[in-house]
Amino acid sequence: AAPPALPAPLAGRHVLVTSGPTQEPIDPVRYITNRSSGRQGHAIAAALAALGARVTLVSGPVALPDPPGVGMARIGTAREMLAACEAALPADAAVCAAAVADWRSAGMAPQKLKKVPGQPLPPLELALNPDILATLSAHPRRPRLVVGFAAETENVVANAVAKRQRKGCDWIVANDVSGDVFGGSRNAVHLVTAGGVEDWPDLPKEEVAAKLAARVAETLAGGAEA
Ligand code: CTP
Ligand code: CA
Numbered sequence: 001a002a003p004p005a006l007p008a009p010l011a012g013r014h015v016l017v018t019s020g021p022t023q024e025p026i027d028p029v030r031y032i033t034n035r036s037s038g039r040q041g042h043a044i045a046a047a048l049a050a051l052g053a054r055v056t057l058v059s060g061p062v063a064l065p066d067p068p069g070v071g072m073a074r075i076g077t078a079r080e081m082l083a084a085c086e087a088a089l090p091a092d093a094a095v096c097a098a099a100v101a102d103w104r105s106a107g108m109a110p111q112k113l114k115k116v117p118g119q120p121l122p123p124l125e126l127a128l129n130p131d132i133l134a135t136l137s138a139h140p141r142r143p144r145l146v147v148g149f150a151a152e153t154e155n156v157v158a159n160a161v162a163k164r165q166r167k168g169c170d171w172i173v174a175n176d177v178s179g180d181v182f183g184g185s186r187n188a189v190h191l192v193t194a195g196g197v198e199d200w201p202d203l204p205k206e207e208v209a210a211k212l213a214a215r216v217a218e219t220l221a222g223g224a225e226a
Helices: 039-050 078-088 132-137 156-167 205-221
Strands: 014-019 023-027 030-033 054-059 071-074 093-096 103-105 126-128 145-152 171-176 189-193 196-199
Touching: 014 039, 014 078, 030 103, 039 054, 039 093, 039 205, 054 078, 071 078, 078 132, 093 132, 093 205, 132 145, 132 156, 145 156, 145 205, 156 171, 156 189, 156 196, 189 205
Parallel strands: 014 054, 014 093, 023 103, 054 071, 093 145, 145 171
Antiparallel strands: 023 030, 103 126, 171 189, 189 196
């Protein structure tokens, strides 16, 4: 007879994942956004589901299929993303891979803004968006393990170490986006934890996702600190 199947490592766990960009409307036809294909975040959601987790994937608009076995929450703006994340709590872990627009237009124009030849551009007033990762890290129903990303173009590890402190999260996955990471299929990251910094080799985004999901499973299985 076949040996009894082992329970999946994340069976019974709920993990929240954010992915993709947000879109912040300026008027009915224009918006502010960030570069993000959603490939890394979607791959992480898929990898967590493959380990048996119940996954809620809160995603901005992306040109990707929904990962198999994942519960989708589709949002447009950062404020909608935050509301969807809070509505999904409680969760055992959260992985914030979304490229959230840091600013939104302070006032949404109800009609399309018209250009007037010869006139100076109308100033665009910006307001700061809520920080979803920092909010989850300080939340009364904080997931036990909170993981953020840091997209940096210089001083990657130093910026990520500082970002981990500032955001109050447990881990930061830092990547250098000065190359062609955006939309690409591979990613070379550094995992910044309380214990130090690990340099991971350049890997397909699916393998970065699988390695991270395995670490999440290991950490939630142990009673220890992240
Ligand atoms: N993040 C978030 N909400 C925001 C901005 C960022 O949840 N409003 C999350 C991202 O999903 C990522 C992490 O915070 O996990 C770091 O994002 P990043 O843009 O690198 O950091 P910022 O704090 O916005 O700093 P800056 O863009 O100035 O480097
Ligand atoms: Ca930012």
